[in-house]
Amino acid sequence: GKFSKSRGVGVFGDMAKDTGIPADIWRFYLLYLRPEGQDSAFSWSDLMLKNNSELLNNLGNFINRAGMFVCKFFGGTVPNMVLTLDDKRLLARVTLELRQYHQLLEKVRWVSEMLRLEQGW
Secondary structure (H helix, E strand, O other), rough: OOEEEOOOEEEOOHHHHHHOHHHHHHHHHHHHHHOOOOOOOHHHHHHHHHHHHHHHHHHHHHHHHHHHHHHHHHHHHHOOOOHHHHHHHHHHHHHHHHHHHHHHHHHHHHHHHHHHHHHHH
């Protein structure tokens, strides 16, 4: 049925942990299925299908192709990277954005915890 926290219908954090399914698989599936303005439907069969077809097959195919490319063109060894000034600027910008992103996540975590404590959850 439709997920409902108040009725206890759904798979929640503690329940997901108890399934033994690795957290990265849950993360992948939830990001894949994330709603963009409407509710999402969850099913165990869809979780299995997306994990097997989208994550394992596509990721496995990508890794296999990358490995074959490295073997074919670079003798099986990934060459050392030589960064240009533009590369270094891009990395610095990405690093700055990631730091800001992490700071915002920490603020959200802190606010969520304060609200949880305030409301006695």
